[in-house]
Amino acid sequence: MRPRLVSPLRRAFIRELRRTLVCLCVLVLAAIPAGAGPDQRTKLEPGWDLFSTQDDIKLGRQNSEEAENLLPMLKDERVNSYLDTLGKRLAQFAPGEKYPYQFKCVNIADINAFALPGGFVYVNRGLIQAADNEAELAGVMGHEISHVALRHGTSQVTKALAPSVGVAVIGSVLGDNALGKLVTAVGAFSMNSLLLKYSRTVESEADILGTQIAHDAGFDPHALADFFVVLADVEKKLGVPPEFFSNHPSPEHRIDRVNEEIQKLGGPLPDAKKDSPEFREIRRYLFSLPPAPRAAMVADTDPYGTADAGEKPEAPAEKVQSFENDSFKVQFPGNWKATAQGGSVTLYPAGGVARNEHGVAMLAYGSIVSRFEPRAGATLESATDQLIASLRESNPALEVQRKAEPMRLGGERALSAYFHNDAPIKGKETIWLVTTLRPDGLFYVVSVAPQAEFDHYTKAFEAAVNSLKFRQ
Ligand SMILES: [Zn+2]
Numbered sequence: 248m249r250p251r252l253v254s255p256l257r258r259a260f261i262r263e264l265r266r267t268l269v270c271l272c273v274l275v276l277a278a279i280p281a282g283a284g285p286d287q288r289t290k291l292e293p294g295w296d297l298f299s300t301q302d303d304i305k306l307g308r309q310n311s312e313e314a315e316n317l318l319p320m321l322k323d324e325r326v327n328s329y330l331d332t333l334g335k336r337l338a339q340f341a342p343g344e345k346y347p348y349q350f351k352c353v354n355i356a357d358i359n360a361f362a363l364p365g366g367f368v369y370v371n372r373g374l375i376q377a378a379d380n381e382a383e384l385a386g387v388m389g390h391e392i393s394h395v396a397l398r399h400g401t402s403q404v405t406k407a408l409a410p411s412v413g414v415a416v417i418g419s420v421l422g423d424n425a426l427g428k429l430v431t432a433v434g435a436f437s438m439n440s441l442l443l444k445y446s447r448t449v450e451s452e453a454d455i456l457g458t459q460i461a462h463d464a465g466f467d468p469h470a471l472a473d474f475f476v477v478l479a480d481v482e483k484k485l486g487v488p489p490e491f492f493s494n495h496p497s498p499e500h501r502i503d504r505v506n507e508e509i510q511k512l513g514g515p516l517p518d519a520k521k522d523s524p525e526f527r528e529i530r531r532y533l534f535s536l537p538p539a540p541r542a543a544m545v546a547d548t549d550p551y552g553t554a555d556a557g558e559k560p561e562a563p564a565e566k567v568q569s570f571e572n573d574s575f576k577v578q579f580p581g582n583w584k585a586t587a588q589g590g591s592v593t594l595y596p597a598g599g600v601a602r603n604e605h606g607v608a609m610l611a612y613g614s615i616v617s618r619f620e621p622r623a624g625a626t627l628e629s630a631t632d633q634l635i636a637s638l639r640e641s642n643p644a645l646e647v648q649r650k651a652e653p654m655r656l657g658g659e660r661a662l663s664a665y666f667h668n669d670a671p672i673k674g675k676e677t678i679w680l681v682t683t684l685r686p687d688g689l690f691y692v693v694s695v696a697p698q699a700e701f702d703h704y705t706k707a708f709e710a711a712v713n714s715l716k717f718r719q
Pocket of ligand 1: 390394445450453
């Protein structure tokens with residue numbers, strides 16, 4: 248279960264947003280007099296964002312640690328220091344906040360690169376090997392730097408959440424430790440998918456600013472367009488678009504837009520750089536290494552990966568495994584995964600996560616063990632009411648099915664309640680909530696499955712709840 252986007256509110260919000268965007272465009276056009284000079288670059292700025300730039304860095308750092316544990320990193324000093332030097336040189340020309348940029352190589356053959364908020368940039372080995380010259384690599388790195396500088400990750404989280412979370416909750420979210428609370432409110436799944444799955448609009452922005460950055464750093468900005476031609480060829484050969492193209496505007500459109508921006512910049516600088524001996528050396532060296540695996544061969548690089556909607560997960564295994572952190576220990580079916588983030592853990596089967604129509608990943612089958620901060624002096628009953636009220640703000644279809652009844656959780660007095668809610672894709676889901684008051688807040692386990700299948704999960708959910716032990 249996740250805070251859900253409320254469609255009518257969301258529509259109103261998008262309308263509002265469009266209006267704002269139109270206003271901004273008019274302002275920007277008005278601000279640049281025609282024929283003002285050779286440099287008439289498109290002005291781009293970060294969008295609406297409820298996070299601070301410090302949050303971007305914190306969030307990026309947390310996710311970068313996780314990413315580096317999961318991905319096959321190319322731990323090669325020579326390659327990484329080349330990438331880092333080139334990246335930092337480019338990043339100097341990024342507008343706005345100065346982030347602690349770092350650039351690392353992932354040992355994967357697929358042509359791709361990605362950037363986490365706050366400046367953590369990853370370039371696949373396959374991308375460096377596919378680039379014809381340093382200027383092409385610089386263009387792609389400029390594109391990734393632009394996602395960071397324009398704060399596309401957290402801005403996208405802000406836009407997706409704001410209409411559903413509501414002003415009241417945002418007010419409290421933005422108190423101390425905004426990030427932790429928002430991560431709890433949104434959950435690990437949504438956070439990750441939102442941070443990396445960009446819309447076409449922001450991809451196009453990253454192309455435009457990336458062109459400017461490569462140009463300002465002294466590279467021939469045509470190289471980014473050249474690289475799109477390389478990618479289009481790869482697409483023709485393989486019959487599938489390379490990773491760097493997925494969710495991106497069509498290559499023809501991107502080439503046109505890059506060329507348009509180069510004209511606005513007054514053309515490439517006379518001494519614009521195309522290549523360097525360092526790049527050719529690194530590329531030759533990479534080709535000399537044992538071939539990199541393809542992403543699909545790397546086991547489970549996406550812990551939040553979702554099965555196709557509509558596919559039912561296999562039944563929970565009788566055999567159990569344990570998850571343990573500083574505060575509790577819990578058992579769960581041996582064929583499920585545990586994903587921990589910020590003190591919460593999500594236990595779920597493969598295919599237990601579904602993407603809703605906004606591309607936000609939501610738990611459809613499984614349990615979340617987490618903590619809620621009630622108002623000071625709350626009792627178990629009133630703290631549970633507060634948690635339910637906060638869930639209802641983002642899940643307006645939430646209906647009580649069975650009122651809170653006493654039970655035990657980890658040896659402590661607890662409450663158990665059942666709800667119905669709209670399921671992420673279609674139909675209804677059943678939610679079982681168990682809460683207990685702990686010295687550090689309201690501890691809860693929330694378990695969810697489609698209404699029609701809930702009975703098949705009752706045993707697994709109850710076994711997890713009954714196995715829970717607090718560590719102190
Ligand atoms: Zn991009």
